[in-house]
Amino acid sequence: MIVLKAAGEVFCSGHDRSEIVNAPASSIRRLFQTSVNMMLTIRQLPQPVIAQVHGIAMAGGCHLVAACDLVVAAEKRAKLGMTGIILGYNCSTPTVAVSRCVGQKKCMEMLMTGKLYTAQEAMAMGLVNRVVPDEELEEETMNWAKEIATRSRPVIGISKQVFYAQAEMTEWQAYHYAKEMMALNAILPDAIEGFSANIEGREPKFPEELG
């Protein structure tokens, strides 16, 4: 489990503008390749990544939130938005991740207005899993992380990988891939332990290694 949190008032305000303004295109290309690599790394990690959003997450910060697997946000202080348009700068790379969680009309609205949305609004839009009171954010996020951490680690990794991989396939392709994963997962020690525990009416004991 990885919990992504931030120090200070803001969760993440995106890229440092001094790396963008008046920089040559080649250096901006490198900058955003690095940013994209980080977002893709979050997707490829076998561990789930939870964003613990305590304050404003805007532009690249909103991208970071959307790139995480699960999102817990503070009811009052968390605010999320693709704010680039205010500076005459389209949130192109954030759009890739945000549009994969948020519906078409709302995503277009985010891009056209640059508005910051409350945690509740962001949850209704599909960008946030849980909204909690600000003072309980840390505890609630940790509780959730600990609960997920009791599961089988290799199978959590499979669940995450299958989810994102099949999302890029047609349904037909996805079923062919998913069927093989059912077979592969069934013969893993963790599934055998899980099913056995279930049959014997006890809690499963999954090994702590990644498998």
Place this chain on the structure above:
Amino acid sequence: MIVLKAAGEVFCSGHDRSEIVNAPASSIRRLFQTSVNMMLTIRQLPQPVIAQVHGIAMAGGCHLVAACDLVVAAEKRAKLGMTGIILGYNCSTPTVAVSRCVGQKKCMEMLMTGKLYTAQEAMAMGLVNRVVPDEELEEETMNWAKEIATRSRPVIGISKQVFYAQAEMTEWQAYHYAKEMMALNAILPDAIEGFSANIEGREPKFPEELG
């Protein structure tokens, strides 16, 4: 019209674990090919399939619900979830159908937690069309089925097929296909009857055959 309902307390708890635990991979591959074939058959049938969910639908049972065209769920007793992770077993094939109705963050949450969601929660997530009081589930589902059954059968079949087929295409491809279906449908007897009835201010009389 097909209404899929179940006897007993549970709607569907998924696959029989005795067919999975300690079975060879080849037999699990066959098992899930059969399961996938059934889900694809529901999609390919010209009749709409309504899941009438009166109790728990978990793992493969949740898959079955997601694979149906329409879902009516009982307010108190229906519970839906991809619970495999609890047993160390990823709901890979269910993910294919569930992720096509449920947003990214909520689908990932289902997979990571294995939680059972209430009918209301499942409706908010996009997995359920209508939530009704438990004691009215049968009647409300039948009323809905009967209402849809008054429509033209071949055109219900076209609507269903076009919906799923175009979902796998780019917008550009989808428009080319959909345009031809508008032409083809317009010259069917049922469209001519429907438009004529509308012009003459009367109810259309569609033949009872599939067309």
Place this chain on the structure above:
Amino acid sequence: MIVLKAAGEVFCSGHDRSEIVNAPASSIRRLFQTSVNMMLTIRQLPQPVIAQVHGIAMAGGCHLVAACDLVVAAEKRAKLGMTGIILGYNCSTPTVAVSRCVGQKKCMEMLMTGKLYTAQEAMAMGLVNRVVPDEELEEETMNWAKEIATRSRPVIGISKQVFYAQAEMTEWQAYHYAKEMMALNAILPDAIEGFSANIEGREPKFPEELG
């Protein structure tokens, strides 16, 4: 900015049935090619298009709403639906646009029932951005249009184009494209003005041309 509104009681009831009933397939193919061309033109315009929906938008009218970038609807009189099935005529081309804003189960419900949904229901389904009191529809839509019109016009155009183009790509493809757009946008005069204004603590002044 383009605001699409209508005169009369109805927003848009779709195609003229006299152009469809008993027309030869070739003429219906031409008719729907024209319709599709219009919908694709709305998508390709560099200006955002807001649908100001004051009344019923059904069949092709619902398609038109879904094809717009943003949708404001009147709380009481706006009603939206894919109603073709009532006449034995599948809303095939509308499905292409509607299914790209509305979740699978709700979209299938629209197609099977032909029901008209209230503005609030349509907003919950992802087809509408904002619901406003009927008597404030014109003013609220214009206020929103004016707010967006203060943004950089070329960058609004980029935002819109990137959104729809990347939606047709895998995440991997989309990131490659989006990364280049970050570089290209950063060296546009409007981004330099936007960032400079932000650094200097003043409002940006974007030129009024399209760029």
